[in-house]
Amino acid sequence: MLDDLKQAVLEGEQEQAIELTQKALEGGTDASTILNDALIAAMDIVGAEYERGDRYVPEMLISAEAMKGAMGILRPKLTEAGVKSRGKIVLGTVEGDLHDIGKNLVTMMLEGAGFEVEDLGIEVPAKQFVDAVREHEPEILGMSALLTTTMVHMPDVIKALEEAGLRDKVKVILGGAPVTQEYADKIGADGYAADAASAVDLAKRLVPQG
């Protein structure tokens, strides 16, 4: 049953994924087993295939949609059972930047890996990042910028976190076309990821499974 569910997510069959999740729950499988052994297991494969170039963006999208469907019925059960997420991540595109395609892919893949993601959207000012860190207490804060002119807001956010006394409470990771590892090091971020799949690897490294 869980293998079938995993397969449904891999193939992006949303209706089937929902149905099989329902059946598994009715059959007495507990929610966290379904999450870990079927859904997250499938998305792990999706990410690995994408990194290898064996899977393309639309194939990643439909798998994430299938998982999302399954999570719709699974999430209340997880909450009920007091199952905690893999970790919490706040992310958004920085001030003055309207680009969201890359950030949305990252959100999707992080959720696929079992992280709880608070997506602040586009054009997020430093203050809003800081407020969100205070409110949600995430393990990781992710920032995206697609322009060299907006990338310069990234250090502003880090500085604002320092001023708010929150910098040591959260790991800061960066992504986006003009961003490099060198830049991340220079402005004192904790990590950089070149694409959605490596963002997941990075998040897993920064938040070891508890």
Added chain:
Amino acid sequence: MKTFVIGELLNSSRKAVAEALKAKDDEAILRTARAQLEAGAGALDLNAAQSMDDEAADLRWMVRVIQEELGSEVRLALDTASPEVMEEALGDCQALPIVNSVSNEASRVPLIELTAGTEAEVIGLPMGKKGMPKTAEERLDEARALVEACENAGIARERLLIDILCMSAGSDPKQGTAALQAAHLIREKLGVRTCAAVSNVSFGLPSRALLNRTYLAMLVAAGVEALITDPTRQDLMDTLFAAEALTGQDAYCMNYIRRHKRRKG
């Protein structure tokens, strides 16, 4: 060839260019410039944004090297979002420059003012008034607001090329058609020329070259006047000539025939 091709290769987001800028390797820059011009580029896009603090110096260096070695008539598209960098580099251009690009995003509005005081042609990104447009109509609305802002500042619409914002079809399959429809709408409703950066459309998908040249043919059919692309790719340029011949943009198909004969001979 009727379509105006802006060669995209001298962009510092490409590693080879970033390294050439760092090392001030003028031969590398000139090789890429020459290859694009010989392949039919009407202008060369120059971007030094990855040089960060040295952006202005590196951009001006590229302008100088190209003009000195390849001639003052080479047209250059200055690709920077920084008004300061743009202002410095614009002053160096001997042939009519192209400002790449203005928009209604807060950070780019100063570029409108700056460009108004020059003769330069201008690429305009139809975004920023309400955000990032998704549909053809939203692109038209943003384009209208941008044309208005430019005209108010003193940039006649004849100087404008509105980018139709080609986006990844792999992330949102509706984007391919939305941009094509926007080309029609912007020309009809605003009487402004359009341009397109071809390769975005294939992001995240296999056989990108196939998608790029197929979409290029559609862009030509939609009447897009300028393309920002890699003219050194023969498959793309072949498709461009074929598409123009097939859509009545090549009188008696002579350009297409000449290209064919040159290849054979």
